[in-house]
Amino acid sequence: MKELKQSIMVFVVMTVLTGLLYPMILTGAAQVLFPHQADGSLVMQNREVVGSHLIGQSFTSAKYFNSRPSSISYNAADSGASNLGPTSQQLITEVKNRVQKLRAFNKLPSDSPVPADLVLGSASGLDPDITVQSALLQISRIAKIRCIPPSSLKALIKRNTIHSFLGWGITRVNVLKLNLDLRKIHSHCSHG
Amino acid sequence: MTPTNLAGILLFLIITTLLAYPLGEYMALVFTDQKTFLTPVVQPVENVFYRICGIDEKQEMSWKTYAFCLLLFSLVSLIGLFLIQILQGHLPFNPEKFKGVKWDLSFNTAVSFMTNTNWQNYAGETTMSYFTQMLGLTVQNFVSAAAGIAVLIAMIRGFIRKTSNTIGNFWIDLTRCTLYVFLPLSIILALILVSQGVVQTLGPYVKAHTLEGKTQTIAVGPAASQIAIKQLGTNGGGFFNANSAHPYENPTTFTTFLELLSEFLIPVALVFTYGAMVKERKQGWAVYWAMMALCLVGILTALYFETQGNPILKKAGVAHGTNMEGKEVRIGVMPSVLWSVITTDTSTGAVDSMHDSMTPIPGLIQIFNMAIGEAIFGGVGSGLMMMIFYALITMFIAGLMIGRTPEFLGKKLGPYEMIMTSVGLLSSPITLLIFSAIAISLPAGLSALTNHGPHGLSEILYAYASTANNNGSAFAGLNSNTLFYNLTLGFAMLIGRFTTLIPGLAVAGSLAKKRLTPATTATLRSDTLLFVVMLISVVIVVGALTFLPPLTLGPFLEQLMMHAGRTF
Numbered sequence: 133m134k135e136l137k138q139s140i141m142v143f144v145v146m147t148v149l150t151g152l153l154y155p156m157i158l159t160g161a162a163q164v165l166f167p168h169q170a171d172g173s174l175v176m177q178n179r180e181v182v183g184s185h186l187i188g189q190s191f192t193s194a195k196y197f198n199s200r201p202s203s204i205s206y207n208a209a210d211s212g213a214s215n216l217g218p219t220s221q222q223l224i225t226e227v228k229n230r231v232q233k234l235r236a237f238n239k240l241p242s243d244s245p246v247p248a249d250l251v252l253g254s255a256s257g258l259d260p261d262i263t264v265q266s267a268l269l270q271i272s273r274i275a276k277i278r279c280i281p282p283s284s285l286k287a288l289i290k291r292n293t294i295h296s297f298l299g300w301g302i303t304r305v306n307v308l309k310l311n312l313d314l315r316k317i318h319s320h321c322s323h324g
Numbered sequence: 325m326t327p328t329n330l331a332g333i334l335l336f337l338i339i340t341t342l343l344a345y346p347l348g349e350y351m352a353l354v355f356t357d358q359k360t361f362l363t364p365v366v367q368p369v370e371n372v373f374y375r376i377c378g379i380d381e382k383q384e385m386s387w388k389t390y391a392f393c394l395l396l397f398s399l400v401s402l403i404g405l406f407l408i409q410i411l412q413g414h415l416p417f418n419p420e421k422f423k424g425v426k427w428d429l430s431f432n433t434a435v436s437f438m439t440n441t442n443w444q445n446y447a448g449e450t451t452m453s454y455f456t457q458m459l460g461l462t463v464q465n466f467v468s469a470a471a472g473i474a475v476l477i478a479m480i481r482g483f484i485r486k487t488s489n490t491i492g493n494f495w496i497d498l499t500r501c502t503l504y505v506f507l508p509l510s511i512i513l514a515l516i517l518v519s520q521g522v523v524q525t526l527g528p529y530v531k532a533h534t535l536e537g538k539t540q541t542i543a544v545g546p547a548a549s550q551i552a553i554k555q556l557g558t559n560g561g562g563f564f565n566a567n568s569a570h571p572y573e574n575p576t577t578f579t580t581f582l583e584l585l586s587e588f589l590i591p592v593a594l595v596f597t598y599g600a601m602v603k604e605r606k607q608g609w610a611v612y613w614a615m616m617a618l619c620l621v622g623i624l625t626a627l628y629f630e631t632q633g634n635p636i637l638k639k640a641g642v643a644h645g646t647n648m649e650g651k652e653v654r655i656g657v658m659p660s661v662l663w664s665v666i667t668t669d670t671s672t673g674a675v676d677s678m679h680d681s682m683t684p685i686p687g688l689i690q691i692f693n694m695a696i697g698e699a700i701f702g703g704v705g706s707g708l709m710m711m712i713f714y715a716l717i718t719m720f721i722a723g724l725m726i727g728r729t730p731e732f733l734g735k736k737l738g739p740y741e742m743i744m745t746s747v748g749l750l751s752s753p754i755t756l757l758i759f760s761a762i763a764i765s766l767p768a769g770l771s772a773l774t775n776h777g778p779h780g781l782s783e784i785l786y787a788y789a790s791t792a793n794n795n796g797s798a799f800a801g802l803n804s805n806t807l808f809y810n811l812t813l814g815f816a817m818l819i820g821r822f823t824t825l826i827p828g829l830a831v832a833g834s835l836a837k838k839r840l841t842p843a844t845t846a847t848l849r850s851d852t853l854l855f856v857v858m859l860i861s862v863v864i865v866v867g868a869l870t871f872l873p874p875l876t877l878g879p880f881l882e883q884l885m886m887h888a889g890r891t892f
Contacts, residue, residue: 135392135393135396138377138378138379138393138495139393139396139400140400141376141377141378142377142379142397142498143400143467145373145376145377146463146502147404147463149373149502150462150463150465150507150553151459151460151462151463152458154462154507154510154511155458155462155549155550158511158514158515158524158546158548159524159525159549161515162514162515162524162548163524163525165515165518165519166518169518169519169521169523170518170525170548171523171525171527171544172525172530172542172544173521174530174532181530181533182532182534182535183532183534183535183540183542184530184532184542184571185521186571187540187542187571187572188571189534189535189536189538189540190534190536190538193536196535196536200653206540207540207541208540208541208542208543209449209450209529209541209542209543210447210449210543210565211447211449211543211564211565211569211570212447212565213566213649213650213678213681213800214649214650214678215650215680215774215775215799215800216649216774216775216801217680217681217774217783217799217801218634218636218637218647218649218681218682218683218684218886219636219777219778219779219882219885219886219890219891220774220775220776220779220892221891221892223649223681224637227637227640227641227642228640228641231640231641235641244641245638245641245642245643245644246641246642246643248637248642248643248645248646248647248648251641251642252637252642252647252649252650252651253649253650254569254648254650254652255566255569255650255652255655255675255677256566256569256570256571256652258566258571259571259652259653259654260571260654261652261653261654262653263653265643294577294654296577296656297332297577298329298331298332299329299331299332299333299656299658300332300577300656300659301653301655301656301659302653302654302656304653308535312535
């Protein structure tokens with residue numbers, strides 16, 4: 133039957149063309165033109181991969197700028213979100229807990245509203261950014277624990293700020309970049 | 325809803341239209357076998373392709389042969405993709421050593437990609453080898469989209485040919501679409517995406533030692549090549565589970581703009597292709613404005629409600645109640661909403677935020693966009709075809725009102741065309757409503773829900789609206805990788821695909837045989853504002869009549885409950 137033979141041949145040739153040649157040629161071109169990006173924009177320190185600029189990692193300790201909640205705990209072998217809806221009991225309970233913890237952690241007044249991104253989970257579970265408000269909110273905590281003047285932390289955030297353009301993207305900082313820069317600032321703590 | 329947001333949206337729509345117009349004209353040249361600037365490069369490849377596959381370039385097909393080739397090719401694709409998944413454990417390019425995919429999931433995924441739906445019951449980075457992603461899924465991203473465009477082009481030929489028994493050659497339309505349109509655009513887009521940070525490597529997953537002293541395994545892969553065609557072909561199946569919300573799939577604000585642009589580009593361009601092919605560009609513009617008006621209403625409604633935030637979150641201490649659940653900071657609220665509307669208008673189904681976590685009214689807009697058959701620009705090919713169905717119904721109703729035989733583009737519409745149009749328009753709503761009713765009546769349907777109360781109903785409605793119209797996006801809280809959902813969603817996708825495309829070809833075949841009726845002063849013209857308004861009304865009335873009851877019990881009710889502070 134002519135049509136069946138044609139179907140099989142078109143399927144096979146298309147598979148070779150769009151499934152093998154096309155991605156292989158692109159991989160080659162990408163590896164030559166943009167090797168850093170094609171391999172995942174990885175960050176190296178002392179010949180060791182410490183992460184990727186694009187992939188969020190978990191920051192929960194007091195001495196670092198903290199990242200957003202993640203339903204997959206920043207396990208980058210996977211990705212995904214809570215998928216809890218706006219009237220989900222579970223979501224609201226979790227958010228209430230996170231708001232309280234955040235206020236206590238940063239010594240905020242018990243009635244102060246907190247930035248949405250710090251208490252609500254991202255879509256990928258790997259969001260590398262937080263909003264500038266979320267970064268500013270953490271200054272006093274980090275300044276105290278690292279014995280750095282708040283003004284230099286403010287300057288650090290300003291240097292790392294990426295701006296929104298006509299509603300595209302929220303004005304933000306990349307948490308890993310910010311924390312890598314933070315480590316470079318000399319601490320004035322007497323106890324080291 | 326701020327002036328800044330509105331300016332951002334307007335900028336997006338204008339740039340898309342400016343790029344789509346020349347692309348539409350270019351595609352008209354490609355499908356009428358005329359010389360383009362790419363002909364010298366592509367034609368030699370094309371000729372070799374035909375020779376290897378035994379295709380006669382001069383052969384024309386009747387609508388039945390055309391449909392038969394479409395069905396056979398789809399069947400071969402289905403079996404091929406099914407086998408690749410089952411056997412991936414024994415195939416190369418599998419650095420993470422993934423085992424073969426289970427049979428029911430393989431069936432669902434094979435149907436999903438072959439029908440241009442790209443519903444994902446699997447997580448790419450934990451299930452599929454690079455071999456499956458490239459030689460299986462990427463291939464279907466190309467050919468299922470090309471098949472959709474091929475069928476649309478055949479339908480347009482039905483209007484422009486006179487007393488003809490043929491409507492083109494399926495193999496040639498499929499091949500030309502892939503070689504002249506998809507491959508060049510994909511190569512350009514993929515390279516831009518890599519430059520911005522989308523990964524493209526065959527290497528294994530990366531181990532990182534984080535600043536806080538933990539180990540993080542980072543999934544990578546040949547993603548950019550697949551994402552480019554995933555967007556351009558209104559496919560939507562992500563390389564990664566989080567789709568275009570994943571930072572390696574959509575790393576920057578600029579790529580958000582670019583990826584959204586590329587999923588909108590060809591559906592808009594095809595409207596202009598249609599105008600160019602029927603040699604009355606005003607016809608194309610009339611359809612463009614009808615679609616754009618519906619699109620804008622959807623965008624503005626969804627954006628208004630989403631930017632109001634969630635009053636329950638506000639009470640819990642979240643500033644302004646801003647709903648950042650399931651959204652990324654580099655993308656933001658406006659682009660998340662805009663994307664969710666465009667991805668359901670077109671049949672793309674790629675997501676850059678989690679639709680399940682949006683407030684109820686944007687969810688309603690998304691379900692409505694899909695449920696009316698994705699006629700607002702729609703999937704590549706199938707969308708415009710659906711709008712032409714609506715246009716035929718509009719002419720039929722108008723014809724009844726003024727007591728004349730209805731015609732469209734000079735072709736008289738008879739009972740046969742109207743029956744086929746009704747089948748094309750009504751089969752997916754019927755499928756969606758019946759399957760949803762079954763799912764909410766069975767434990768196997770309900771046990772998959774993440775959310776309860778009215779939102780649970782929305783989750784199920786969304787799933788069947790998405791699959792019966794070959795969209796592929798999801799209220800992803802529905803844990804649908806179960807035997808029940810793999811099979812019912814799989815069948816919904818099959819019905820949705822072929823009960824649209826086959827009636828479309830039947831209409832084309834019947835119209836191609838007819839002669840042209842010269843226009844008189846009494847002819848109802850289809851390039852006027854009056855027609856545009858009537859067309860929009862028909863779409864809204866058909867959609868509202870069919871879906872008002874379930875939408876009231878799902879998203880509408882949830883909106884009221886949310887403002888009353890009720891949780892489930």
